Amino acid sequence: MQRxxxxxxxxxxxxxxEKTLANLSGSMEQSLFAERIAxxxxxxxxxxxxxxxxxVLCLLLSVALSHSLIVxxxxxxxxxxxxxxxxxxxxxxxxxxxxxxxxxxxxxALPAIFLTPGPPLAGLPLGIVITRTGxxxxxxxxxxxxxxxxxxxxxxxxxxxxxxxxxxxxxxxxEELILILGMTYRYIYLFLHLAGDLFLARRSRLVARLDPxxxxxxxxxxxxxxxxxxxxxxxxxxxxxxxxGFRGTPRTMDRFRLAPLDWAFATAVLLASAAAIWLGR
Amino acid sequence: xxxxxxxIPRFFLAWYGLLAAWLATTAMHIPDGYLxxxxxLVMFLLVLPFWARGVQSLRQTANARSVPVIAxxxxxxFLIMMFNIPLPGGTTGHAVGGxxxxxxxxxxxxxxxxxxxxxxxxxxxGDGGILAIGANCFNMAVVLPYVAASVYRAVSADRPAASRxxxxxxxxxxxxxxxxxxxxxxxxxxxxxxxFHTADGAPLYAPYPLSVALPAMVIPxxxxxxxxxxxxxxxxxxxxxxxxxxxxxxxxAPELQPAAVPARQPRWRTQxxxxxxxxxxxxxxxxxxxxxxxxxxxxxxxQRGLGFVPQGLARLExxxxxxxxxxxxxxxxxxxxxxxxxxxxxxxxxxxxxxxYTSLFVLGxxxxxx
Numbered sequence: 001m002q003r004x005x006x007x008x009x010x011x012x013x014x015x016x017x018e019k020t021l022a023n024l025s026g027s028m029e030q031s032l033f034a035e036r037i038a039x040x041x042x043x044x045x046x047x048x049x050x051x052x053x054x055x056v057l058c059l060l061l062s063v064a065l066s067h068s069l070i071v072x073x074x075x076x077x078x079x080x081x082x083x084x085x086x087x088x089x090x091x092x093x094x095x096x097x098x099x100x101x102x103x104x105x106x107x108x109a110l111p112a113i114f115l116t117p118g119p120p121l122a123g124l125p126l127g128i129v130i131t132r133t134g135x136x137x138x139x140x141x142x143x144x145x146x147x148x149x150x151x152x153x154x155x156x157x158x159x160x161x162x163x164x165x166x167x168x169x170x171x172x173x174x175e176e177l178i179l180i181l182g183m184t185y186r187y188i189y190l191f192l193h194l195a196g197d198l199f200l201a202r203r204s205r206l207v208a209r210l211d212p213x214x215x216x217x218x219x220x221x222x223x224x225x226x227x228x229x230x231x232x233x234x235x236x237x238x239x240x241x242x243x244x245g246f247r248g249t250p251r252t253m254d255r256f257r258l259a260p261l262d263w264a265f266a267t268a269v270l271l272a273s274a275a276a277i278w279l280g281r
Numbered sequence: 282x283x284x285x286x287x288x289i290p291r292f293f294l295a296w297y298g299l300l301a302a303w304l305a306t307t308a309m310h311i312p313d314g315y316l317x318x319x320x321x322l323v324m325f326l327l328v329l330p331f332w333a334r335g336v337q338s339l340r341q342t343a344n345a346r347s348v349p350v351i352a353x354x355x356x357x358x359f360l361i362m363m364f365n366i367p368l369p370g371g372t373t374g375h376a377v378g379g380x381x382x383x384x385x386x387x388x389x390x391x392x393x394x395x396x397x398x399x400x401x402x403x404x405x406x407g408d409g410g411i412l413a414i415g416a417n418c419f420n421m422a423v424v425l426p427y428v429a430a431s432v433y434r435a436v437s438a439d440r441p442a443a444s445r446x447x448x449x450x451x452x453x454x455x456x457x458x459x460x461x462x463x464x465x466x467x468x469x470x471x472x473x474x475x476x477f478h479t480a481d482g483a484p485l486y487a488p489y490p491l492s493v494a495l496p497a498m499v500i501p502x503x504x505x506x507x508x509x510x511x512x513x514x515x516x517x518x519x520x521x522x523x524x525x526x527x528x529x530x531x532x533x534a535p536e537l538q539p540a541a542v543p544a545r546q547p548r549w550r551t552q553x554x555x556x557x558x559x560x561x562x563x564x565x566x567x568x569x570x571x572x573x574x575x576x577x578x579x580x581x582x583x584q585r586g587l588g589f590v591p592q593g594l595a596r597l598e599x600x601x602x603x604x605x606x607x608x609x610x611x612x613x614x615x616x617x618x619x620x621x622x623x624x625x626x627x628x629x630x631x632x633x634x635x636x637x638y639t640s641l642f643v644l645g646x647x648x649x650x651x
Contacts, residue, residue, distance in 0.1 A: 064314070133484075134483075137484040137485075164405075176348065184356050184359070190356070195360055225524075237352075
């Protein structure tokens with residue numbers, strides 16, 4: 001998009017509308033790319049979604065319970081291995097995970113290596129001392145976040161979202177709730193488009209930057225329009241559901257069947273998690 | 282309690298300023314790895330009765346219509362988290378949108394709406410951990426809407442839909458709600474190092490004690506993110522007053538009102554006043570020398586002339602380390618004040634557990650639940 005140049009503000013930084021538009025399209029792009037990986041052929045793509053949900057929960061639990069850095073690193077390597085055999089591009093996977101959270105976690109964890117009391121490991125100028133327990137604490141936080149985020153991201157990358165939703169039934173999540181989650185996910189995209197249109201329409205009528213006050217009013221008006229629209233649309237959606245025979249109980253057409261591969265994978269992950277929990281006591 | 286102020290060089294104070302500024306500009310979704318599984322479980326249990334209450338009030342009122350109402354409102358609340366809001370002073374912030382949901386839909390339904398948005402963020406967008414869903418829902422889907430709604434109702438009680446006080450109340454509610462949520466997030470982070478560490482003292486989860494975690498969460502939120510939340514809530518209320526005032530009848534619409542609640546028994550109030558008086562009187566115990574009879578530890582047993590320590594006692598003594606050992610809080614504070622705080626925390630915890638128990642039982646027995 002051609003940026004209008006204003007004489008008063010030569011600075012070339014994205015304004016409020018562009019930032020919000022980038023946020024909106026970024027999240028759409030992200031999940032479209034995830035859907036594409038979910039349709040490749042790989043180990044995790046071949047498994048039943050219920051197996052994957054249970055396996056992911058086991059891995060997350062063993063990450064959370066571990067008191068050993070080596071075990072945490074081991075689980076992270078295992079997740080990388082699973083990504084590799086599932087045709088997830090490793091460079092993309094590592095970058096997506098580390099840019100998302102552990103990078104900020106590293107920033108948060110860094111002061112802990114000086115601030116946690118314990119036996120000194122190395123001295124720095126200005127009388128700052130790195131302690132052994134501090135380094136341990138920072139590594140614990142970093143590895144735990146990295147392993148957990150990788151596990152969760154791997155599930156999303158290898159499974160289309162509606163099959164994850166249906167698989168949540170195995171965790172005894174009530175069916176109404178699954179229906180609500182599915183509808184929410186679907187309408188997020190509609191609202192993403194709506195909001196994108198709203199902001200783009202305003203942007204295309206601008207010749208200068210919005211001042212903060214007008215920016216706030218624009219954001220509030222967009223939010224107000226979307227809120228009114230969502231409440232009004234919920235009535236229409238309900239009528240549409242009713243006219244198609246909805247009586248309060250959702251039904252799905254997906255029928256899942258557990259193959260021998262699922263049993264083998266589930267057993268392997270259960271054993272690995274149990275071993276990790278035992279080793280990392 | 283891990284370090285004294287003189288051991289923090291100025292360099293690190295500046296570092297914390299940066300850190301705090303970062304925390305303030307992001308929404309506070311706690312990722313997996315910051316909280317111990319025990320904390321996650323407790324937070325999950327704390328949220329359950331609120332979910333049950335929200336689902337119950339929806340079933341009473343909107344029935345099958347509730348599905349699209351929640352789904353679309355949750356989609357909206359997901360979206361609002363992506364908006365950049367320009368703040369006075371040139372920075373921008375993100376809002377959670379929970380206060381707006383509480384103002385328009387009421388806190389009971391807002392709990393379900395925001396929880397739905399948070400679950401979708403955790404599962405599909407990697408924002409916030411999966412095991413930490415309980416904690417995130419407690420902070421942003423329970424504390425935030427309930428605090429926001431009570432401030433909003435206190436300020437704008439029964440005013441007409443076009444009243445200016447509604448916008449002011451919504452703004453103040455948004456600010457107070459998010460600040461309270463940040464306080465609870467800081468509390469959850471801050472208790473980790475004292476409760477969960479390796480044998481040689483390295484924290485296993487979030488590494489900073491309450492004295493760091495609480496100010497690092499509360500101060501920047503109060504100055505930035507909560508301001509964004511309050512500003513957006515107030516401005517959207519102003520917009521809706523102009524463009525769609527019918528929205529304010531949504532919360533008070535008869536079909537969305539729960540069945541009449543029986544009036545609160547007055548004797549409850551006297552009981553609470555009595556309890557509060559008792560809690561305030563707890564520092565009296567500091568005047569008495571010695572330990573409660575029969576609650577000596579092994580050293581005191583020896584001093585009292587027992588001459589030896591029973592082996593089993595010596596072995597079991599350190600089995601359980603209480604979070605508020607000796608009724609003192611895990612940071613330095615005037616002992617009398619610490620006693621009162623301990624008493625208030627204890628009373629609140631027990632009252633909450635009792636309420637949790639009864640509400641789970643009452644709700645669990647309803648015929649619709651499976």
